Amino acid sequence: MTKGNVFISGASRGIGKSIANHFAENDYKVIGTSRNDFEFDNKSENLIPIKLDITSRDDVKKCFNDLKSKDLLPDILINNAGITSDQLFLKMKDDDWDSVISTNLTGTYNLTKIFIRNMIKNKNGRIINISSVAGLMGNPGQVNYSSSKSALNGFTKSLAKEIGSRNITVNSIAPGFIDTDMTSFLDDDAKNGIIKDIPLKRFGEASDVAELTLFLASKEASYITGQTISIDGGLLMY
Numbered sequence: 312m313t314k315g316n317v318f319i320s321g322a323s324r325g326i327g328k329s330i331a332n333h334f335a336e337n338d339y340k341v342i343g344t345s346r347n348d349f350e351f352d353n354k355s356e357n358l359i360p361i362k363l364d365i366t367s368r369d370d371v372k373k374c375f376n377d378l379k380s381k382d383l384l385p386d387i388l389i390n391n392a393g394i395t396s397d398q399l400f401l402k403m404k405d406d407d408w409d410s411v412i413s414t415n416l417t418g419t420y421n422l423t424k425i426f427i428r429n430m431i432k433n434k435n436g437r438i439i440n441i442s443s444v445a446g447l448m449g450n451p452g453q454v455n456y457s458s459s460k461s462a463l464n465g466f467t468k469s470l471a472k473e474i475g476s477r478n479i480t481v482n483s484i485a486p487g488f489i490d491t492d493m494t495s496f497l498d499d500d501a502k503n504g505i506i507k508d509i510p511l512k513r514f515g516e517a518s519d520v521a522e523l524t525l526f527l528a529s530k531e532a533s534y535i536t537g538q539t540i541s542i543d544g545g546l547l548m549y
Contacts, residue, residue, distance in 0.1 A: 313340040313357065317528070318378075318385035320365050320422060321392030323349040325491035326441060329517035330389060330524050331358060337525060342383060344374075344392070359383075365392055365418035375425045384429045387528045390419040391441040393459075397452045408455045415459035419466065427474070436479040437528045440467050441520070444487040444543045460485070464539045471537030480536035482527050487543025490514045510545035 317334045321327040322343025328351075331343040335357035343351065344363040351358040364370045378384050393415045396407040419440060430436030445453055446460025464483050471481040488494055488505055494514065497505070506512055523542055526532055541547055 314338050315386040316383050317341045317387040317389065318426065319389040319391055320344045320418065326486065326489060326517045326520050327391040329521040330391065333521035333525055340383065342378065342385065365421055366413045368421055371421045371425055385426055386435060387437040388422060388426050389439045389441065389524060390422060392418055393441065395456050397456065399452055400454045403455065411455040412459050416462050419463060430479050431474065431477050434478045438479065438481040439524055439527050440483040442483045442485045442539060444485050444541055444547050447485055447541065448547050467539060468537045475536055480533065482535060483539040484520060484523055485539050485541045486515065486520050487541065487546045488514045489517055489520060491517055508546060513544065515542060515544055
């Protein structure tokens with residue numbers, strides 16, 4: 312018997328894949344999505360891969376109806392899907408802005424909007440948004456990405472205040488530099504320059520984020536809501 316149903320967007324690689332595997336290994340039924348067809352490396356029966364364009368409300372609605380018919384509506388929603396389209400602001404094209412905002416922010420709205428009603432009905436749920444340290448400190452060349460992730464932090468706080476009385480927590484995780492495909496393009500000189508500013512003197516692992524996500528979904532975290540928790544090796548300190 313599983314502990315509950317988890318829905319995670321952007322689960323085909325990187326942080327999302329690590330989170331999906333971590334929950335499956337801890338006896339949760341995990342529905343993981345990607346814009347493209349994919350399969351999990353781990354063939355666990357607790358992992359269900361589905362193709363989904365989270366920017367399409369029609370596709371999201373069809374997904375909801377399918378999961379409802381299979382009694383797989385999530386108790387835990389993890390909004391992880393995110394893209395980058397980096398460019399200096401003066402050279403940024405409209406599509407660079409629109410695509411990033413549509414996926415990173417509006418995609419989160421679309422999924423949360425449709426799944427939250429069942430959580431409210433059951434008076435139980437966890438919503439965890441994967442933000443970024445870029446949304447807290449900004450990054451040159453990432454006005455679009457930083458804006459989308461900063462907005463997620465405001466989304467988190469406002470929604471947490473609205474639905475806390477329904478026993479639903481809403482939190483955000485802001486990873487720093489994590490060793491994934493999204494940082495693989497950095498050469499050694501660039502990585503060493505970044506590491507100089509990280510007190511722990513290394514990049515994080517996707518599993519670090521997965522562990523925190525699992526904790527925030529647990530009953531032990533039932534009194535934590537409306538928070539944005541950085542996991543960045545000390546890169547940003549207030």
